[in-house]
């Protein structure tokens with residue numbers, strides 16, 4: 567289990583005592599549009615406190631004191647789901663979810679940094695087993711996961727679109743903060759990269775859902791009928807994603823780093839380094 571590191575910029579963070587010597591840190595997010603104080607747990611186990619304008623510090627203190635039991639329960643849930651695992655570390659063998667199954671990841675020292683997909687495991691080749699290689703390793707991993715998800719999504723999407731008689735204009739894959747997928751007004755479909763960790767039935771459902779929006783924008787009963795025609799097992803997958811979906815996002819954040827807190831839902835994750843490195 568990994569805990570969020572003690573933050574360096576103290577003014578944007580608050581702490582709350584959980585009892586028994588445990589302290590939880592939370593990100594303080596002032597919002598002009600917020601109407602009330604709001605506390606949420608992000609998939610990487612970080613707490614987020616949204617503050618409306620001109621809120622009294624006494625109200626914040628009382629709210630946090632009253633929320634203590636809620637915080638403890640949510641963090642325990644994340645732990646029970648296995649969502650709060652240690653972040654990816656250079657040189658430390660790892661195991662991550664690929665299409666719902668555990669997939670080993672091993673490190674190799676090599677003059678040619680690259681990611682090799684072996685039957686049953688992944689090899690990350692880096693110049694040195696040093697933390698400085700982490701951005702490059704993450705970038706290689708991100709390219710790999712994106713390509714795998716794109717392949718799966720196109721295969722499922724083409725089949726379903728043929729049955730539906732309409733297809734999206736484009737497919738975009740990226741880490742999404744709070745969404746699983748979306749369909750723009752220009753009929754571009756976006757999918758959360760974290761879906762590469764999901765069992766295939768879950769990906770199938772999310773794609774069926776977004777494609778059904780090509781015909782029916784609302785979540786009306788007609789819409790759900792159409793989803794059921796495309797995916798008769800969808801209710802099972804929908805329930806899975808509601809109860810366990812946070813694991814998928816946590817897994818992606820653990821491997822690639824969290825999206826910036828400043829970005830709204832659906833913004834791309836910042837990976838500053840080595841986007842230009844090609845996989846051989």
Ligand SMILES: [Zn+2]
Nearest residue numbers: 775776779785
């Ligand atoms: Zn929808």
